[in-house]
Amino acid sequence: MKNVKPAPFAYVRAQTLDQVFDLLEQHGDDARILAGGQSLMATLNMRLSAPDVLIDINHIDGLSGIEESNGKIRIGALTRHNEVAASPIIAEQAPLIAKAMPHIAHQAIRNRGTFGGSIAFADPAAELPAVSRAVGAEFILQGRGGTRTVAANDFFLGLFETAREPNEILVAAEIPVIPANEKTAFNELARRHGDYAIIGLAAQGGVDGGAFSNMRLSFFGAGDRPIMAEAANTALEGKSYSDATVADAQAALDADLDPMDDLNGPPEMKMHLARVITARVLAELAR
């Protein structure tokens, strides 16, 4: 056939996790897991990567769906973006995720793209990695020998780099139900609705009697991975919303963020935008 873009590869529609582990062991770096394909297929079409075998995990039972039990929400890795966006459990118990979903790509892409794919891909400009840090998510990784749990705070190691071992598959994320005293806010700047953000901020934390506590400001598009603004979080502890509080948090960002030059603009512009969205997010939290 004419007009084929990617380099040739074999395709396996896996039915079980064991089959995935077999293939990952046999082929190592030359095998790639195919979930929604909304990031992977683009890199294949552009020949940015050329694996020998694609392992399609879309037909493995038990990898998809959203459930709540014992104060935790479990999102299966294969759950599509549009399922997450439409979920009443997410809307009520994990509102920060609900706020982020409409900003992720576009309808046709959200019909295929998956929660787990977004986390595993670890694009520094993507919403869900940063949101998962703010909500205190944990990721369940499964390998031949069993499962292990890695906190979102320990999962993102660098540009497209995570704590997942090459022979492991991400099977689910677990998110604590939002505590009664916590509020959420989300803001991002993008060129076109649904495009990757120039910069964005997801925040969750206590707002008790007007005072901020245990606040988690988590930035995306501000470095090589999602970044928790520790200094700003500390600056906010116990403070009530005021112009002075906002200014302190903004000033603290100098210690938290060290954005790179990218296609969107120079670091100074990103620092400016980080301060702007911080003010917006704090105002939203105080509302």
Next chain:
Amino acid sequence: MDKNVDISLSVNGQEVSRRVPARTNLVDFVRYELELTGSHVGCEHGVCGACTIRVNGAIVRGCLMLAAQADGATVETIEGVSESSEISDLQAAFHERNALQCGFCTPGFLLTAQELLSQNPSPSRDEIREFISGNYCRCTGYQAIVDAIERVAGERRQAAE
């Protein structure tokens, strides 16, 4: 390992079986193997929406899905929804409202608009804009496209009353 796959799927109501290179994406499959050239190929990395195809009832990027992944699926292209008259009102409104010039983007917009109206019978103009935000049009400036979709939404609501 074998770099070809055998697939059987339903395309516009007809069962088709083929052996294809695993790397063939769905939009190239319908265009070159089935000669259904209404689905277009623009950017090939998910940005423009010209390749929009319906798979199991939901729109997808035809350039970001393998034909192999559509094994067993129900696929509908712009040819299928045109012949069934499912979107004839949208087509008429696009035509009358000049919501196309070169027409390269139009099949993608029509399938996207149809999914919007099936989920939300009375979208606001902002909701229409947001829903079609993944489809590029280089000619019309979008205004007429939004007008056409808004008009069909109104017509369908009236017809349903």
